[in-house]
Amino acid sequence: MTDTPIADMPDAPRRSLSARLSDWYFAETPNPAKRVQFSRPLTPWIFLLPQLAIVVIFFYWPSVQAVTSSFYIEDPFGFGSTFVGFENYTDAVTNSQYASTAWFTALFCVVVTALSLGLGLLLAVKADKVIRGAETYKTLLISVYAIAPPVAGLIGMMFFDMHMGPFTKLFAAFGYDLRVGIDYWDTAFALTVIAVWKQIPYNFIFFLSGLQSVPVSVREAALIDARSGWRRFKDIILPLLAPTAFFLLVINITYTMFDTFSIIDVIVKDKPANNPMTLVYKVYLDGFKGNDIGGSSAQSVILMIVVAALTVVQFRFLERRVHYG
C-alpha cells in the first residue's frame, strides 16, 4: 500500500473533526468525562425549534402537499378534484416525452458532472504548479463562479444565437450549420457547454484548496518513491483528494439536475418545443405553465424518490471508498 509512508509521518494520523472539536472544547474542563446536560428537558427543544420550523415549513409540508396532490387530478383554482390513485404516475412515466426527458437528464448529469469535475481538476492541478502570477490565474479561473446561472445562460445564448452568435459563425466556418433552438443535439451541445463552463470554477476552488492541503512532506516523500508525475498524482494526490472529489460529485449531480434550470429556461426562451430539457424543467412547465398540478406533483414525487435513491447509493457505496484521513 502506498499508505505506509504517510502513516509514518509525524502529523499524518489526522483525527476526525468532531474528535478535535471535543478536544478543544473539553481542554479546560477539570473532569473531561462529564457531559454537558441541560437541566430542563425542554430547553434543547426550544433551541432546536427555529431550525425545525424552517425544515418543516419549507420542506416537509410542501413535500406532503406534493404527495397528496399527486393522487388527484385537480382544477388549478382548487374548486374540483378527482381522486385518481396512481394514474398521474402511470401517465407521467408512460408519456413518450417523459421518457426522453429522463434519458436526457441522466445523460446530461453524467456528461456535465464528468466534464466539469475533470476540467476543474485539470485546471486546479495546473494552477497549483504555477508560481509566477498564481493569484491572477486563480482569480481569473474563479471569477466565472460569480456569474449567476441566468446570466450565464444569457451569455451562452448570445454566443449560440442562430442569427449572429460567434459560435454559430465558427461552426459555419467549418461547414456545420449549428441550429441551437431547432436541432435537438445542437441545443444539447450548447446547454452542456454553458453548464460545464459555469460549474468548472466551483470545482476548481475546492480541488485547489484540496491540493494545497496535501502536506509538502508527503509530496516530497512521494517524489523519492516515484519518478513518474502521473503515478504520484494517481497514488498519492488523488486518494487524498477523494473526500473533496466525493463531495463535489454529489454537488455536481445536484447542480446538473436542479441548478441548470435557469440556463435551460434562457436557452429555450421558455418555449421548449423539441429541445432537450431536464426533469425539473418539465415539472415546472407542466405545473406552472400548464397548471396541471396533479401531473406535475407526481413528477416531482418521482424526482424526490430518484434523488433520495441516488443519495443513498452515493453514501452507501461510493463513500466507503473514500478515506477521510
Next chain:
Amino acid sequence: MYKFATASAMIALTATSALAQSATEISWWHGMGGRNGEVINEISQMFNDQTDTCNLTPVSRGTYEEALSSGIAAFRSGEHPNILQVFDAGAATIIAAQGATIAAEELILAAGEEFNREDFIPGVRGFYADSEGKFIGMPFNSSAPIMYYNTEAFEAAGVEPPKTWEEFEEIAPAIVEAGYLPLTASQLTWMMVENFKSRNNQEFATNNNGYDGVDGTEILVNDENTVMMFEKLKEWADAGYFGFYGAGWADNLKPFEEGQSAMWIGSSGSFGGLQKSASAPFSADFMPYWGSIEGAGTQSFIGGAALFAMAGKPSEENECTAQFFTFLTSPEVQVYWHKNTGYVPITEAAYEMAKSEGYYEEQPVAEVGIKQLQLPAGEWTAGYRMGFYPQIRSVMEREFNRIFSNEVSVQDAFDIIQQESNDLLQRFARTAG
C-alpha cells in the same frame, strides 16, 4: 395650552376626515413589460386621477403565463388581486373555474354602470364570452395576426403583396430572385394553426370549438386542410421560400427586422416595436388565406389578453373594478392605448374616434389588425375554448420543430398532436370533477 389643544383637535379632525375619504384600494396583476407595462401604469394613473373613491395599483407579474400562475396561486391562498389579466390560451382555464371570477358583464351591470355587447367590435365579442355571448372576461389588449411586408423587397421583385397563399406561391420565386427570403412567421401555433382555422373558417374543436362544455371536447387538427397548410410550409422551407427559426418569437422576427425577409406574419401589436426596430420601410396587410378553401377569407381570432374580475372581494371593491372596466372601454382611453401600444381598439366608438382624428391616414398599418377583425365572420371564427391549451401549444411547438428538421412527416406529426392534445383535453375535463 389652549393652542396646543386646538392644534391637536385640528390634526385629529384632518386625520379622521382623511380616513373617511380614503379611497378603496384595488389591485391589477398583469403580464406585460416594457412600453406596454408603462402604458398600463399611465392608464391606471389616469383612472386614479378622475376618481376620489378608488385607487388602482397595477402590478406586473412577469409574462402572461407567470401572471396566470401567480394569480392562481394567490387565489388558492386568498391573496388574489381584484383584476387578473389572462391571455388567450389561458382563457379556458380561468373560465372553466366557475367561482374564481365574476362575469365582467354582471359585475358592471351590478354596479349600475352601462354595458352593451354591441358597443364592441364584432371580432372581440366572442372570445372571452360564454356560449350565450355573456362577457366573462373584459377584452383588453387585443391583437390580430397580420402580414408585414418590406416595401423595398416588393419593389425590387416587381410584385404585389399576396392576398392568398396561392398568390404567395406565385410571387415567391420573384422575391428569391430579388435576393430576399420571402417569408418568416413567429409563433406558428397562433398563426398557422389557430388563425389558419379562423381565416379559412375551419372547425377547430368539437362541442362548438369547445364553447359548449369541457366534456368530450376534441381538437381537430389532423384534417386534410391543416395538414396541407404545413405540408406547404415544409415545401416552401425546402424551396427557400420560408424560413423557420424555432419556436422563439424574436428569432423569427429578426430576419424581417434586418431587412432580409420580405414578409413576416406577426402580431398587429408588434407595430409599435417594429417602427423602431425595422431597418427597411414596411407596410402591412391581412394574413393570407387559401383561395382553394371554400368560404375562406373570414376574420381572425383576437389574440392578446382579457381582464378578469376575481371573486371573493368586498362589494365596494367590486364597484371600483366595474368603474375601471367602464373607464377602460371609454373611447379616449382605448384610443390612447391603441396609439401607444399598437393593440387594436376594442369598441366601435374608439375605432371611429381614431378614424376621425385622422390617425389611420398617418399610420395605415395601425388599421390593418382592426380591419381584419371586422372581416365577415364565419361559423368557426368566434374563438376556441380548450383546457390545458398552453400545453397543447407546447406539443405543437415540439412537433413543428421535428417537422422542419425532417424527423417526422407532417401527417404523422399532426396525428401525434391530435392524440396528445385529446389526452390533455380529457384530463382537463376531469379537473372539473
